[in-house]
Amino acid sequence: MGLCVLVKEIAFIDERTRFLFIYIVLYIIYLYVIFFQFLKDAIFNEFTLIALLFFDIIG
Numbered sequence: 001m002g003l004c005v006l007v008k009e010i011a012f013i014d015e016r017t018r019f020l021f022i023y024i025v026l027y028i029i030y031l032y033v034i035f036f037q038f039l040k041d042a043i044f045n046e047f048t049l050i051a052l053l054f055f056d057i058i059g
Helices: 002-012 015-037 042-058
Strands: none
Touching: 015 042
């Protein structure tokens, strides 16, 4: 429910602010993935590697 409201609000934001919001969300996900790297789970380590490559390309 909250996610739907959030998506509707994002739709009305101008493009620059929307890009900034998406970047912040991706950065939060990135930090979350880094946290899971310490669990040494094979699935999460593979996901972390993909995420690190993705953000290396962006950054």
